[in-house]
Amino acid sequence: MISFSPPRMDQKIVDAVVDTLYSGWITTGPKTKRFEKNLTQYGGHKITLCVSSASAGLELMLRWFGVKPGDEVIVPAYTYSATANVVVHCGARVVFVDAGTDFNIDSEAIKKAITPRTKVIMPVDIAGWPCDYETINAIVSEPAIKSMFCAESDEQKKLGRILVLSDAAHSIGAGYHGKKAGNLTDITVYSFHAVKNLTTAEGGAVCLNLPESFDHDQIYKELNAKSLHGQTKDALAKTQIGSWRYDIIEPGYKYNMTDIQAAMGLVELERYDNDMLVRRKAIFDRYAAAFTQYPWAQVPEYERAGRYSSYHVFLLRIRNIDETMRDEIIREIFNREVAVNVHFVPLPMMTYYREAGYHIEDYPVAFDNYSREISLPVYYDLTNEMVDTVVKAVVEAVELTLDN
């Protein structure tokens, strides 16, 4: 069986983890701090805070910005539940916007969804393909949109406009007009979950890139405390001689990353561009070359005009099929010992959101993308022979289903 997305595990990762286990310090400490510095250097943004997951990072930033009941947050209808759930946790209203044909939020449709209650837009780089940030960043700075913005918290007053909080759970390493994801908008959050391109088993990072008027070192301190129960000192600082006393300045959260996770991340990041992404791109190229010859295949965009993907998963669409036929094709692919997936079932189709009053009929492009989509495996250890096996399984399954 060809599996869908096993993590890359080798002696380097094992050694880094074992070294940490015996180091005398296994929770947040020197390795997490080093990983943060290396991530900042890698992304080119201003400062990084490592956290326990992307979900934690996104929620932390919504709360930092003061998102609360009565506010609205714009979220793509086509994403994983984490993007919208964190908005619900803050008591704010999720405003879904339809997808474009490239799977990402339709940047032109965002404008129509903005109201005086809109506090944040959360674009998602689906499968690693960066959103149209030029348009999104321009929208939030338009005078008419800015004058509609009702600033309440100090952070909102300082920014004076809607915050762009990018969910880059899939897109570390992706690029856009000479910049990397992390540096494309106000705040970006990566995920290092087990199935992601760069993994720490579970984990995430908040990349801060706010305007110069914000004191990023000060915000880092604030967020660090917020991610550790509002404690003024982390566990390591408290072990220093005479440093046991600490204060709680707010009822914060428990969102910190451990040094065991960071140890994995340090190894992964060091070889990410020159090794991991090279292999992922080669897999994308091989799938694209194989499928473009079939008229029924719609190959995803992954490189265009200064924009390139992090090659997270290959979102193949089959032309002129419906959801039932897609499910039948997936069954046939599994029968050929190949694991595939669907990214994503649009959130308005999920029970919670449906019962909250959202209708998938209002998001026709998201539904069309979903109903014809099959996610193909992409990971470091997937060999060319395995890619060819996946292609063969997909071609056989599609042709069998289309013939019936």
Ligand SMILES: Cc1ncc(COP(=O)(O)O)c(C=O)c1O
């Ligand atoms: C688009 C998107 N956003 C957020 C997340 C949440 O990431 P994490 O598991 O690190 O909280 C995921 C996880 O799969 C995701 O796919």
